[in-house]
Amino acid sequence: MNDFPPMIVPVDHTAPVPRRIRAMLSNRCVVDTTNALYLWEWPGYPAYYIPVEDVADGLLRDTGEVEQQARGLARIHQAGHGQARRYDDGLVPGRVTFDWEALDAWFEEDDQVWVHPRSPYHRVDPMRSSRHVKVELDGVVLAESSSTVTVFETGLPTRYYFPRQAVKFEHLTASPTRTQCPYKGRTSEYWSVGDQADLAWSYDFPTVALRPVMGLVAFLNEAVDLTVDGVRLDRVVTHFSR
Numbered sequence: 724m725n726d727f728p729p730m731i732v733p734v735d736h737t738a739p740v741p742r743r744i745r746a747m748l749s750n751r752c753v754v755d756t757t758n759a760l761y762l763w764e765w766p767g768y769p770a771y772y773i774p775v776e777d778v779a780d781g782l783l784r785d786t787g788e789v790e791q792q793a794r795g796l797a798r799i800h801q802a803g804h805g806q807a808r809r810y811d812d813g814l815v816p817g818r819v820t821f822d823w824e825a826l827d828a829w830f831e832e833d834d835q836v837w838v839h840p841r842s843p844y845h846r847v848d849p850m851r852s853s854r855h856v857k858v859e860l861d862g863v864v865l866a867e868s869s870s871t872v873t874v875f876e877t878g879l880p881t882r883y884y885f886p887r888q889a890v891k892f893e894h895l896t897a898s899p900t901r902t903q904c905p906y907k908g909r910t911s912e913y914w915s916v917g918d919q920a921d922l923a924w925s926y927d928f929p930t931v932a933l934r935p936v937m938g939l940v941a942f943l944n945e946a947v948d949l950t951v952d953g954v955r956l957d958r959v960v961t962h963f964s965r
Contacts, residue, residue, distance in 0.1 A: 725880065725959050725960065725961070726880070726959070727875075727878070727879060727880050727881060727959070728877055728878070729878060730766040730767055730877065730878040731766065732763045732766050732769075732842070732844055733763065733766070734763055734764065734765060734766065735762065735763065735764075735793065735794055735814060736761075736762070736763045737760050737761060737762045737763075737772075737814065737815070738760070738761045738769075738843065739759075739760060739761075740758075740759035740760060740761055740771065740840075742759075742831045742832055743755075743756070743757050743830075743831070743832050744756050744757075744759045744771055744773070744829070744830070744831060745829070745830045746821070746826040746827075746828065746829045746830070747826060747827050747828045747829075747830075748782070748803045748826045748827050749827065750827075751779070752779070753778065753779040753782045753803070753826065754773055754777060754778055754779070754821075754826070755777060756773050756774055756777035758774050758777065759771045759772060759773055759774075759777075760772040760815060760818065761840065761842075761843065762794070762814075762815060762820070767878065768839050768840060768841075768842045768845065768905075769840050769842055770820045770839075770840065771820060771821075771829075771840050772810075772815045772818040772819070772820050773818060773819050773820070773821070774817060774818055775809065775817055775818065775819055776817075778819060782802050782803070783800040783801075783802055783807055783809065783819065784800055784801040784802070785798060785799075785800050786799045786800060786801055786806075787799075790808065792813075794810070794813050794814040794815060795810045795811075795812050795813015795814055795815065795816070796810070796811070796812065796813065797809065797810055798810075798811070800819070802821055802822075802825050802826070803821075803825040803826045803827070804822075804824055804825050804826070804827075805821070805822035805824050805825030806821075806822050806825060807819050807820065807821045807822070807825060808820050823838070823839055836905050837903035837904065837905055837908075837909065838903050838904060838905050839905055840905065841905045841906060842877075844877070845876075845877045845878070845906065846875070846876065846877050847874060847875075847876045847877070847906045847907065847932060847933065848874070848875045848876075849872050849873070849874045849884075849932075849933055849935040849936055850872065850873050850874075850875065850935075851870075851871075851872055851873075851935070852870075852871050852872070852873040852883075853869050853870065854869070854871070854873070854951055854952050855867075855868075855869045855951070855952050855953070856868060856869075856871050856883045856885075856949065856950070856951050857949070857950040858883075858885075858942045858947050858948070858949060859947065859948040859950070860894075860916055860917075860919065860922070860946075860947050860948065861917075863891075863894055864891060865890065865891055865894055865895070865916065865922075865923070865942065865947065866885045866889050866890045866891060866940065866942065867889060868885050868886060868889035870886060870889075871883045871884055871885055871886075871939075872884040872935045872936050872939055874933070874936060874941070876906070879961060880944045880945070880959040880961065881944075882941045882944065883941060883942070883949070883951075884935075884936045884939035884940065884941045885939055885940050885941070885942075886939060887938065887939070887940060890923075890940045892914075894916055895914035895915070895916055895922075895923060896914060896915045896916070897912065897913075897914055898913040898914055898915045898920065898921050899913075900913040900920075900921045901913065902924070906930065906932070906933070907926060907929050907930055907933045907936075908926055908928060908929040908930045908933065909926070909928070910924045910925065910926055911925055911926060911927035911928065912924065912925045912927070914940075919946060919965075921943070922942055922943050922946055922947060923940050923941065923942045923943070924940070924941055925938060925939060925940050925941070926938075926939075943963060944956075944958065944959055945958060945959055945960065945961055945963050945964040945965065946958075946964075946965050
């Protein structure tokens with residue numbers, strides 16, 4: 724059993740989005756609404772469901788295909804670089820949801836959001852900690868410190884962000900991988916260890932809420948051995964597990 728809070732929002736739960744939502748395509752604003760809905764298509768995070776009248780004319784091109792779902796009958800449209808599903812009845816009548824990659828960029832108010840919408844029930848709390856944390860792989864110490872920033876995030880194991888002087892970079896190899904997170908921002912660096920790819924990462928320019936981790940280095944709990952205050956932790960199992 725994992726030792727962190729799971730996602731608990733039921734599928735097809737809806738909630739109003741209090742933020743202005745906009746999306747861009749080819750430098751043109753094609754979605755602009757203050758009346759979006761969150762809908763959880765799976766427990767991890769919601770999708771935006773946009774009123775059809777808040778979508779630019781000509782963006783949606785009906786393919787003639789339909790898809791029956793528990794929340795209603797969806798009409799499939801081409802839109803930008805992907806597809807959109809429009810509902811005329813059921814749980815969300817008069818609304819459309821887009822493949823995230825169908826449009827070039829999404830914004831909540833004036834802040835860009837990456838990967839998927841942010842869940843209003845999802846917390847990411849960075850906290851300074853004096854607990855002694857050690858990271859090892861195959862008996863080799865990769866990092867050790869009593870001054871980490873510990874990040875508690877809904878649905879994920881606790882991540883420990885180390886000062887760079889506490890990291891044994893002689894065991895790490897720079898990787899070209901870069902990832903994005905709607906809650907933490909875009910990574911600036913990744914490192915591999917031996918044949919284990921992308922075990923560590925850093926954010927040089929995290930989101931405002933995650934500024935305490937700026938420039939620090941975290942390791943993938945699922946693939947390394949962690950000892951906290953002398954107690955070896957079991958490796959957790961998540962969708963990031965190898």
